[in-house]
Amino acid sequence: MRILHTSDWHIGRTFHGTSTMDALAEVLGAVTVQVREHDVDVVLVAGDVFDSATPSGAAYTLLGDALVALHETGARVIVTSGNHDSAARLGFQARLLRDGIHVLTDPRAIGEPVTVADADGPVHFYGIPYLEPAIVRQHWPEATLRTQAQTMAHAMELVRDGMRQHAGRSVAIAHCFAAGVEATAGLEREVRQGGLDVVPLSVFDGPDYVALGHIHGRQQLSERVRYAGAPLHYSFGEQHKPRGSWLVELDADGFASAEWLDLPVPRRLVTLTGTLDEILSADNVVAHADDWVCAIYTDTLPQTEPMRRLRERYPHCAMVQHQPAATSAADVRSYSERLRTAATDTDRIEAFLEHVRAGHGPTEREAELIREVLDDAVRAEALV
Structure with a gap:
């Protein structure tokens, strides 16, 4: 079975005030071409389909067009919700979607897989929507769910319970910040990098493959646990990270291989x-x-x-x-240190200018003006 792992479409996000809708439509069109060219059986979207909990009408139109185009290739499509999505809005029409498009947003259904069969038997897909502990602990009052790690660990126990009840290969889809992720400027805007939000890699033991979303750059945490990243560059911190998706192949025994498929970059x-x-x-x-x-x-x-x-x-x-180029003197001495050692008002002004100019003091003309102003001040005080 061939699976295309994507995530973090962020439909509706702007780039420094400019709409990205046309660029994203172009890239998602390229995804559809790849699905057809590589005979993909299942397409996964691991959360953050939208950029906002209240998407615009145009954002819904783009999502609908993309899902229909992917479905028309003959592939099944499985979508989960991320922290930017409103699970209720994303999932409200799940029952109305055509056969072969699955939108999984209900945390209570984590252990109930979407099953797709191939010549080697069934593959069970377990969708884990983004789980905010304070919101979802009401569903599992018997569990201690104070952190993202605890909550994701509980969700994966539900997945493993489902795996025990459904024989065959399995794939989990989740949206979180997993331990081992490279901490770069491309991390999500709202990701807090404290220990409470980090999910240990061991939490994901069990399934044959784990498709993660939330991080905007391609990352491989293990052979079978990966992030695909976003299909577009949404910040300059991401500019050197490739855009694309993972083409994952399962054989009769489970995970067989993963190949990276590059996507076009509409504007570098x-x-x-x-x-x-x-x-x-x-x-x-x-x-x-x-x-x-x-x-x-x-x-x-x-x-x-x-x-x-x-x-x-x-x-x-x-x-x-x-960003003025810093001088070695500015690097060695802090602003407070320069002020403490300043003997005159001239020294203090020079220290201030070095501070705000990353180590560059007054120009020759500015130094002349400073001396003139200070001399005038001294003369005025003498006349009082």
Whole structure:
């Protein structure tokens, strides 16, 4: 059996104020092509289908179009809810969907699999929606569910109970932050990296494959436990992470292989660092005029209207930051230390300018103006 593992579509998310709907529609169209080309039997979407608990009408339309297109390839589609989704809104029409499209959002049904058979027998798919302990503990009052780890461990016990009742191979689908995940800037916006939110890898023992969502970059925690990541780059912190999905194959004995399938990137993301003039150089413009650009300019002083100047050359410049290059002196001595050792008002002003300019003190002209102002102040005090 061939399974395509995707996650974190985030339909409706914007990228620095720009809609991503058209780009996502293009990428999901490429997913459909891959499903057909690789004779995929089951497509999994491991949570965060929408970016908001209250999706727009256009977001529902895009989801509907994507699910119908995938279904028309002949594949079964299994969708679970993530922390960005409203389980009620995502799952309200589950009973109305055509045969072969399954939306699993009810925590009380975790142990009840969706079963798909192939020549080697049945494969049971156990969908675990995102489980917020404070919300779902009402369903299992006998269990202690204070943390995400405890809650996911309980859910996986329900999965293993289901596995004991349903002979055959098994796949679990979940949405959480698992231990062993690389902590990068591409982590979810709301992920808290304290111990309470981390689910140990051992929790997922049992199924032949575990399809995880929640992390936006491709990650392999073990041969049979993986994250597929998001189909689009949703932040500059993700720009170097590939976009795609896992093509997982099960044979008669269980997990057989997993192959990464790259997806197209509608518009590349690039971070350009240097002085503003360097970033605006002709070579950079030729190479990146059509890219999403994050510009980090290192001039000592803030430049006038940097975003306007950047967008004249880079129409898709989404972000600009001023980060003056730090000097070794600024790295060694803290602002408070420089203030403590300042003997004069001139020293204090220079310390302040070094602090706010990442180690760069006043220019020669600024130093002259500082001396003039301080001399005028001294003369005024002498006349009082």
